[in-house]
Amino acid sequence: MSSAACIFCKIIKGDIPSLKLFESDKVFAFLDIQPLSLGHALVIPKFHGAKLTDIPDEHLTEVLPVAKKIAKAIGAEDFNVLQNNGRIAHQVVDHVHFHMIPKPNEKEGLT
């Protein structure tokens, strides 16, 4: 299921460019366009839904393993995985997405 008006569905289809990190039949991952740190990635189910409660379980099972794979692949030792639902919770894009935000060591000079 996808939504013609959804920016992340357009990214999955390739209608909007992205820096793709991973793709399978159910999951897509790409770099955030306004990264909070180097390597800030978004991992999304291909199934369109605004909130976590809109996504069937079978479309979510691979999402955290992919976030884990990306964190390991880029050598992020400390990182946050965040997922916002609804405006009050600071959600801006209405297609479920998990942020994987590396927290580099301050000594490395990256924020």
Ligand code: AMP
């Ligand atoms: P949220 O506040 O959880 O809805 O976060 C939405 C995230 O999507 C933000 O971190 C944006 O920088 C990111 N974003 C919006 N448009 C794009 C895009 N075209 N490509 C990559 N990331 C995007």
Ligand code: ZN
């Ligand atoms: Zn969508």
